[in-house]
Amino acid sequence: MNKVPMTVQGEQALREELNHLKGEERPRVIAAIAEAREHGDLKENAEYHAAREQQGFIEGRIQEIESRLSNAQVIDVTKMPQTGKVIFGTTVTLINLDTDEEVCYRIVGEDEADIKAGKISVGSPIARALVGRAEGDVVNVTTPGGEVEYEISAVEHIG
Template identity: 55%
Template sequence: MRKPITKKGVEQLKAELKRLKNVERPKIIEAVAEAREHGDLKENAEYHAAREQQSFNEGRIAELEGIIAHSEVIDVVNLNVGDKVVFGATVVLEEEASGDNVTYQIVGDAEANIDEGKISISSPIARALVGKRVDDEVHVQAPGGEKTYFIEDIKYI
């Protein structure tokens, strides 16, 4: 099954993949070779550290290649969605209890980052928002109990 990802999200993953292959991999190969020259590999901490770093890097490369291969890029700008919340939309919400505004973009699992205001399409709040419109009331079951939000604005950027 293909998982949705935004155009910007897949571009970021491809940039990371390129960096890991073209910058990090050669550095690590050089570090392994240099550490090998220091003699006995059994007691060579530099060699083991370099090999561990190599293993981590290759694992991340494989992970990124898998994510990219199994993703479906959705460019919300080109969709005719009207005024509904859909995958890729940026939504401005007002929390009923506090009156605070929060802004979230609904993105794929691989690009979700709450510190950047990006929430996964599979998260409870995203699932509650999809299909809603401006001024709709949204109830979300959060770990701390149910929260109510009002949709202030929806942007497709």
């Protein structure tokens, strides 16, 4: 399977979630199942069935996180030479040439994308238009609202 790019912060967040699931959620749900079992008849025991369902979700999420981490290629942009070019992990400040509005995005892995937090997926149309370009370049980005022309005003290697 191909390696999937991930920032250091993205890997850290997944590891923290994994530790939480394994160290807190898994033991809590196992205890809830044991307690519900003590209440007798399991066929009509709603607490037991709810705990078992929750256990399934937790185990599924643990497997999903472990799979993502095993396929991750962690890229620390702070250790890469600053060339002024847009690469995975960089934070890019753009100026909309029509409105003079400034926006700032960090290019991250698919799993880390959060547009409200200014993190866009490396596979998104904006990121694809930006990668490989440099400070001062003008790029056309196709958005749902049509073509938007941006100037790249800054490319930063922020951790």
